[in-house]
Amino acid sequence: VRVICLIRENAVSTTESRLIESIEKMGMMTTKLKDLIKNRVKTIAGDVALVRLGLIEEEYLFLTYEVDTVIHAAAYVNLIFPYQALHGINVLGTRNILDFCHKNKVKPLYYLSTDAVIPSNLKDVDEDINNEDVQGKLLNGYAQTKWVAERLVINSQMRGLPTIIFRLGNQAASMSTGVWNKQDFIYLMIFCSIQSKLAPDLDWTVEFTPVDFSASFIVQILTKNFRASIGKIFHLMNSEGPNWRQIISWINDFGIPVRLVPLQQWLQQISTIASAECQQLQKLFQIMVK
Template sequence: EVQDTTPDERLEKSLRRFGILPPYEGNTSEKQTLVQSKFTRRVNIIHGDVSLMKFGMTDESYHTQSSDIDFIIHAAAYMNRDQPYPAFVFPNVTGTEHVVMFSCTGKIKPIHYISTNSVFPDGNLDCSEDENIEHFDKKLIDGYSKSKWVAEQLIHIARKKAIPCVIYRLGNIAGDIDQGFWNHQNATLVVLEACAKYKVAPDVDWNIEMTPVDFLADFIVRCTYTLSTTLGKTYNIINDKPLQSRLVYDWMNGHGYPLEIMHIKDWEKRILDELKGEKNHGYTETNLQSLLELNHNDDFCSTLKTYKTANFKEALTDFKLSYPYTDYMLLQKYFEWLSQHGDIVP
């Protein structure tokens, strides 16, 4: 609950912030105008909380929705890398359990479960979509990853009980292709913005993996319409050709964002010193400070995983879709957005 605002107002504000609905002032794209025309008519907001039995609804409302709804995209989750596992149990684990219960109340409703690549431990190579991840629970470190691992186990149990389920393991989510709108809490964005703003970058072998959010949404929606081919599948929606950080640094140096490359520990100290000297911190600065203060390893940004994406690539072929690999044109769009919405000036 947020005081003095309605769910409709909160959703509309978020959609405007991410460029899905047109801004209150300024230019409006054709796509934004189309979404605006359908928003009130097509979007129905229902009061509820996945962590509560029957989502906190009345019996009548719960059973009505269980009959009216045809399929579920379960993306509700709490994410915070510095909280312990118990903080995630109700929203991420119990919430998923309640979604499974809802899916088999009334008519059977397929579940499209939004998972994460964090169910694999750092440093794992060739993580497969069909790999049995049951033995990874002891290797996961943070509470969020553990909670998503448990939730995914619940979805696997639901599958065994003949509930139709599709699992989508998302990697890093980048801004959209058309406008470059990012989530300000995204860790990759936070690091790149810090590099551009303070003109320093960490000397690490960092493979910058990211998938544009609008492509990701398009893929998941297509899957909901083609259960005959996607049912029972797990997809690692991962960029299998990530950008090497040094190529990104070179591009930044050549496009008005000069960088001094330094050891990771020196970089962290420089950024933290800069942050301490600033009085007013926005979302990006606050998230950056938390990210750096939580990191105590020299392998920050480099202990990433590699993945197999056979199921994902097969689905892309079926849908006649091409994966939008990050090129220099997309980088240009992202940094243009950063310069308009952040504190960096090329």
């Protein structure tokens, strides 16, 4: 198996070094993995939002014959930006990937979507919920763009393209390394609560799924259950997440004192903390509360 990774260009570093840096940042790099990357992974500079994925025509056409399966995970995750700001990567990028999958030979598509396409007021939603049933009920630009992108994938599937959609919940720390995406909302909530020694007193069921669980499931489908899974949608999310107050209790059990206080008091407190994480979270939280 050979893997080709499309990575956006960076004036400072090569695409291969960017891939390695990302893996190292997540605490996943091993000598064996570095050797596998060297021998079986090829990185290509491109951009899903651009015509021909940002590739020259000859390279694009070569890849349309060379590639057998596509995993589309590229997305701009931002809960604040409006639809138009996210349209390029999330919608146009998906359309460009679908064009690539159809070009010259059919290439099955694994599409990584999000549970954000399901309105937050709906509970116990099955995988076969009609995508059209939620139209107009999604309140932020990210959810709206991912809904439209899903619609494009489903339409292509109806026209004969083999597709599998994975709706991912909040991807939390790896079970093996404990490393968490430091831009993640829940990570920021926990980080700033520890920093301030205070946490908002919220009756909130926190949904998060270990990222390595999701990755393993997707690879399992890709390598062993592909044919039986064509046309299906999988929900990779934790339906039994802990309550926020329970998480704070666990933090205290580890010897880190954190006290529950009213939300506004907590927001006021984190506004005094100079860390970029807490400043970012405060802005995001204020918009969400509004």
